Amino acid sequence: MLIDSHCHIDSPEFVGELPRIFSEMEKNNVKGALTVCCALREFPRCLSFSKSHKNIWCSVGVHPSTDDDISEATIGELVALSTDEKVVGIGECGLDYYYNSEPLDWQRERFALHIQAARKANLPVIVHSRDANEDTMRILQDNHAEECGFVLHCFCGDQK
Numbered sequence: 001m002l003i004d005s006h007c008h009i010d011s012p013e014f015v016g017e018l019p020r021i022f023s024e025m026e027k028n029n030v031k032g033a034l035t036v037c038c039a040l041r042e043f044p045r046c047l048s049f050s051k052s053h054k055n056i057w058c059s060v061g062v063h064p065s066t067d068d069d070i071s072e073a074t075i076g077e078l079v080a081l082s083t084d085e086k087v088v089g090i091g092e093c094g095l096d097y098y099y100n101s102e103p104l105d106w107q108r109e110r111f112a113l114h115i116q117a118a119r120k121a122n123l124p125v126i127v128h129s130r131d132a133n134e135d136t137m138r139i140l141q142d143n144h145a146e147e148c149g150f151v152l153h154c155f156c157g158d159q160k
Contacts, residue, residue, distance in 0.1 A: 010049035078117035091126030
């Protein structure tokens with residue numbers, strides 16, 4: 001049995017494709033999927049989608065490149081939004097230095113906040129790390145991400 005641990009099938013562009021997507025999942029023994037939230041404004045859609053499909057779960061978080069939310073998520077807000085049984089992770093969060101240039105303190109602060117929320121919610125962190133290997137590993141360690149666990153969704157580093 002397979003579970004897709006990172007997809008965005010709740011996105012509007014897939015509405016007409018859902019019967020085909022679910023059929024392909026079934027043919028390939030994919031029994032479930034996690035649709036990952038990239039912005040707080042998208043969370044209601046992610047949650048609603050997961051609630052309308054028994055084999056779909058969701059996360060709550062803000063992607064490192066997202067800068068168009070009305071305000072930054074707080075630890076309390078992420079924890080509160082994560083209480084539904086369909087929410088199984090915090091993220092997609094992390095660092096993306098590929099598209100963005102300095103100063104990037106806001107990305108590092110956002111990432112640390114997501115890890116702290118995940119620890120409080122007792123949920124794993126879904127980590128996006130692009131061209132930010134050293135900072136990603138340092139922030140994971142400094143914020144004790146091992147206490148909640150994490151998935152490296154996008155990582156450009158090596159095994160070391």
